[in-house]
Amino acid sequence: xxxxxxxxxxxxxxxxxxxxxxxxxxxxxxxxxxxxxxxxxxxxxxxxxxxxxxxxxxxxxxxxxxxxxxxxxxxxxxxxxxxxxxxxxxxxxxxxxxxxxxxxxxxxxxxxxxxxxxxxxxxxxxxxxxxxxxxxxxxxxxxxxxxxxxxxxxxxxxxxxxxxxxxxxxxxxxxxxxxxxxxxxxxxxxxxxxxxxxxxxxxxxxxxxxxxxxxxxxxxxxxxxxxxxxxxxxxxxxxxxxxxxxxxxxxxxxxxxxxxxxxxxxxxxxxxxxxxxxxxxxxxxxxxxxxxxxxxxxxxxxxxxxxxxxxxxxxxxxxxxxxxxxxxxxxxxxxxxxxxxxxxxxxxxxxxxxxxxxxxxxxxxxxxxxxxxxxxxxxxxxxxxxxxxxxxxxxxx
Amino acid sequence: xxxxxxxxxxxxxxxxxxxxxxxxxxxxxxxxxxxxxxxxxxxxxxxxxxxxxxxxxxxxxxxxxxxxxxxxxxxxxxxxxxxxxxxxxxxxxxxxxxxxxxxxxxxxxxxxxxxxxxxxxxxxxxxxxxxxxxxxxxxxxxxxxxxxxxxxxxxxxxxxxxxxxxxxxxxxxxxxxxxxxxxxxxxxxxxxxxxxxxxxxxxxxxxxxxxxxxxxxxxxxxxxxxxxxxxxxxxxxxxxxxxxxxxxxxxxxxxxxxxxxxxxxxxxxxxxxxxxxxxxxxxxxxxxxxxxx
Numbered sequence: 111x112x113x114x115x116x117x118x119x120x121x122x123x124x125x126x127x128x129x130x131x132x133x134x135x136x137x138x139x140x141x142x143x144x145x146x147x148x149x150x151x152x153x154x155x156x157x158x159x160x161x162x163x164x165x166x167x168x169x170x171x172x173x174x175x176x177x178x179x180x181x182x183x184x185x186x187x188x189x190x191x192x193x194x195x196x197x198x199x200x201x202x203x204x205x206x207x208x209x210x211x212x213x214x215x216x217x218x219x220x221x222x223x224x225x226x227x228x229x230x231x232x233x234x235x236x237x238x239x240x241x242x243x244x245x246x247x248x249x250x251x252x253x254x255x256x257x258x259x260x261x262x263x264x265x266x267x268x269x270x271x272x273x274x275x276x277x278x279x280x281x282x283x284x285x286x287x288x289x290x291x292x293x294x295x296x297x298x299x300x301x302x303x304x305x306x307x308x309x310x311x312x313x314x315x316x317x318x319x320x321x322x323x324x325x326x327x328x329x330x331x332x333x334x335x336x337x338x339x340x341x342x343x344x345x346x347x348x349x350x351x352x353x354x355x356x357x358x359x360x361x362x363x364x365x366x367x368x369x370x371x372x373x374x375x376x377x378x379x380x381x382x383x384x385x386x387x388x389x390x391x392x393x394x395x396x397x398x399x400x401x402x403x404x405x406x407x408x409x410x411x412x413x414x415x416x417x418x419x420x421x422x423x424x425x426x427x428x429x430x431x432x433x434x435x436x437x438x439x440x441x442x443x444x445x446x447x448x449x450x451x452x453x454x455x456x457x458x459x460x461x462x463x464x465x466x467x468x469x470x471x472x473x474x475x476x477x478x479x480x481x482x483x484x485x486x487x488x489x490x491x492x493x494x495x496x497x498x499x500x501x502x503x504x505x506x507x
Numbered sequence: 508x509x510x511x512x513x514x515x516x517x518x519x520x521x522x523x524x525x526x527x528x529x530x531x532x533x534x535x536x537x538x539x540x541x542x543x544x545x546x547x548x549x550x551x552x553x554x555x556x557x558x559x560x561x562x563x564x565x566x567x568x569x570x571x572x573x574x575x576x577x578x579x580x581x582x583x584x585x586x587x588x589x590x591x592x593x594x595x596x597x598x599x600x601x602x603x604x605x606x607x608x609x610x611x612x613x614x615x616x617x618x619x620x621x622x623x624x625x626x627x628x629x630x631x632x633x634x635x636x637x638x639x640x641x642x643x644x645x646x647x648x649x650x651x652x653x654x655x656x657x658x659x660x661x662x663x664x665x666x667x668x669x670x671x672x673x674x675x676x677x678x679x680x681x682x683x684x685x686x687x688x689x690x691x692x693x694x695x696x697x698x699x700x701x702x703x704x705x706x707x708x709x710x711x712x713x714x715x716x717x718x719x720x721x722x723x724x725x726x727x728x729x730x731x732x733x734x735x736x737x738x739x740x741x742x743x744x745x746x747x748x749x750x751x752x753x754x755x756x757x758x759x760x761x762x763x764x765x766x767x768x769x770x771x772x773x774x775x776x777x778x779x780x781x782x783x784x785x786x787x788x789x790x791x792x793x794x795x796x797x798x799x800x
Contacts, residue, residue: 116607126601130593319588323649326555326582327605329574488557490586 119328123336124343127311131344140303141348148352152359155288165195165238168206168218173249174226175199178219180245185237195241217242225250285368290449293379296352297444298418301387304345305394305414308337309407312398316490330484338391338476345387350380372452378461379448382468386444389472390414392479396499399486406493413496417441438463440471508532509554509657509688514563516549523549525712526563531657531705534685538703538720539692540795546712547692548585551661554690555582567657579606581655585662585692587646589634595621595645596630599652606653613652620648623678640671647675651682658683660691664698676702700791708798715798724788728762733775734783746774760787 116122131137169175178197185193198215200206206218210231218229219242226246228234255262315321324333353376360369397410421442425433437446443464450456485502486494494502509531516524524546531537541547552558554565556577565572589598596617603613621627624644634642647663658679664672683689690707693699699706706723708716716723730752733740740759744751748766751759763771772784 116604116609119605122601122604129597315590318591319584319586320590322552322557322584322586322588323582323602324605325557326580326584327578327602 119332120336120339123328123333124340127337127340128344130311131307131340137307141351144299144348144352145355148355149359152356152363155285155363155365164193165217165235166215167195167197167238167242168200168209168215169197170200170203170206170218170220174219174221177226177242177245177249180248181238181241184244184248185241193237195238285365286372286449286453289368289372289375289452290446292356293375293448293452294422294445296349297383297386298422300345300349300383301390301418301444302415304341304348304387305390305418306407306411308341308391308394309398309401309411309414310404311337311341312395312487313401313404313407316399316401316487317403319490321487321490325488330487331480333487334392334395334480334483337395338388342384342387342391346380346384349383353380371454375448375452378451379444382444382447382464385465385468385472386441389440389468389475390417392476392483393417396479396482396486399483400494400496400499402490402492402494410493422446434460438467440468443468508568509690510566510569511550511554512564512566514550514553514565515561516546516553516558517561523712524553524560527709527712527714529707529714529717531688531690533688534683535688535704536679536683536702537688537690537705537707538699539690539707539709540694540696540699540791541692541709542799543694545709547709548661550709551582551659551690551692552584555580555659576656579653579656581650581653581658581660583646583650583658583660583663587643589642589646589649591635592633594631594633595626595637598634598645599648602649603652608653616652616654617648620652623681624648625674640667643667643671644675647678651678654682655687657687658689658691660689662693663691664693664695672698696790696792696795706791706794708795710799716794720791723794724791727789728764729768730760730762730787730789731768731771732758732760732783732785732787733781734758735775736780736782738779742778743775746771758783 167178167181169178175197178195182195185195197219198209200209200218203218203220206215206220207229209215210218210229213231216230216238217234220227220229226242228239228242251265252262255265315324357369357376360366393414394411397407397414400410401407418441421436421439422445425436425442425446428436433446434450436442437450438460447456447461447464451461482499486499510529511531512528514524514527515522527546527550529537539547539551549558553560556572556574565577567573567576590601593601596614599617599620600610600613603616604610608616618627618630621630624647626641626644626648629637629641634645637645643666647660650658650660664675667675679689700720703720705718706716706720707714733743735757738757740751740754740757743749743754743759743761746766748764749771750762750764752762753760761771768784768786772781775781775784
């Protein structure tokens with residue numbers, strides 16, 4: 111496909127696509143918007159669920175301070191290994207309460223009656239309260255035991271309650287579902303966005319009639335391949351950027367554990383993304399070639415949009431077995447397989463099948479797409495239906 | 508030499524181009540003339556390969572044109588089109604590189620052409636911000652940028668003012684070397700008459716006349732214009748061996764059937780003082796009208 115001396119045509123076309131896009135302010139603004147959205151989502155998720163908490167507790171005396179120290183141990187014992195509790199001393203009760211009211215501390219632990227009271231502004235975090243309660247009762251138990259002249263251990267005999275988790279990662283399941291959904295959304299949005307942009311770029315060449323000069327200068331199929339290559343590179347770039355920001359963001363917001371468990375899924379995601387995108391890309395190009403003007407794109411891109419949407423919808427609402435099978439089908443695999451991998455327990459052969467079917471689909475679609483593209487590209491000024499396109503004979507030499 | 512042999516194209520049951528055969532000789536401008544719908548654009552699109560012929564061939568030096576050869580042609584389509592949002596320079600560099608130029612060569616060549624077209628100041632401008640005349644110049648530059656082996660220009664001068672036409676023709680003459688055949692279509696006969704070395708006249712999909720423009724004009728009966736110093740030309744009608752096509756006062760246009768020009772001059776001179784006695788070349792428009800009649 112190359113001319114005798116120069117760069118291969120498909121690469122020149124791909125480079126032009128890249129350069130045009132990267133100079134397009136709307137496109138750049140779109141990426142910036144996605145990034146902002148992603149960062150917001152990360153920040154919100156770190157507040158809402160998971161992540162580590164650092165509690166500050168106001169105290170006014172030595173005893174309370176010791177209780178808070180014990181609360182740290184109690185908190186650890188419940189499995190919140192990343193969380194910390196620290197005491198901050200204040201001169202008197204009103205100073206401590208003021209700190210609570212201002213939000214400088216999460217709560218205050220004050221001596222009250224024959225025990226303690228925990229003071230919060232409008233609420234006291236439940237895990238903090240539990241930890242403090244455990245610490246208070248422990249310390250009371252210890253001093254009571256000392257007064258009664260009994261060993262603490264004798265009193266505590268038989269009160270131990272150990273925790274053993276069969277699936278320690280299960281508490282991530284909510285987060286993992288979020289990640290799986292993120293995979294779907296990112297592919298859907300990127301594939302649709304870049305798909306439409308391929309179709310538009312083709313129809314623009316038709317509308318501006320430049321296609322006539324291009325077709326005289328280079329093989330039509332090389333133009334198609336160049337467009338697919340250029341836009342796949344752009345789409346991949348965008349996805350890698352989003353995923354990288356998400357990973358860094360998760361690490362920074364203290365959800366590093368999640369990053370470790372979705373790592374392999376992300377790798378498969380990127381691979382399946384490229385394959386799925388290429389498979390669809392030829393359809394988008396054909397949609398552009400069949401359109402006579404931008405307005406026609408709505409109808410000519412319908413098949414590609416359907417292929418993107420319907421299998422995914424089906425796989426959501428179908429039974430587990432059906433969605434498991436569907437996650438091995440081309441294009442829908444890009445959306446659902448990485449999510450399954452993240453949640454664990456996917457046999458390697460299923461991943462293999464997903465990759466294989468997508469490769470086959472990409473090859474078949476690109477071949478059919480190339481033929482339809484060659485037939486329809488030079489029919490300017492009118493819209494061509496799929497039925498007509500399939501029945502057309504090749505016109506260009 | 509670029510040759511077209513029995514080139515035919517049907518659209519459904521309509522034959523747009525019907526067994527068209529002609530040559531485009533290197534180093535010469537060949538004018539492609541015909542009414543709207545005569546099949547000029549269809550023929551040109553088949554030559555550059557964007558439309559497949561129903562039958563017939565396009566030959567280069569006698570053998571069928573290869574893809575590679577065809578891709579080194581320069582083509583300016585009837586419906587103009589470049590990338591509206593791309594800069595003038597990027598545009599030309601892109602087309603040069605599509606034709607196999609290296610990046611630095613393409614850049615150098617694009618600058619050179621733009622300078623010659625008086626567009627050096629506009630290299631970084633987006634195409635759609637240029638005037639239509641300047642966009643047309645860029646379009647010609649896009650057809651010339653890869654130093655084409657042959658040029659096919661569909662109505663290259665339509666929409667240009669006479670000065671722009673002249674500068675464009677100047678550019679073509681500079682750019683087109685002795686090896687390059689140039690085919691250009693036009694419905695402006697005066698322009699074709701002024702510029703073309705060869706003419707191909709197409710009517711309803713068929714070639715009705717083709718050949719050297721001068722030879723075509725000299726074909727047919729010989730005509731002379733006669734102007735007398737004084738007196739009336741009416742008596743010429745009685746002279747044998749000529750036909751008077753037009754006589755008014757002291758001037759006449761005559762067609763010589765079997766009288767030699769020298770004998771005619773002697774006969775006229777015997778009666779009157781002659782101020783003008785000159786052969787008249789048929790204008791292309793007349794050849795055209797006769798051909799398609």
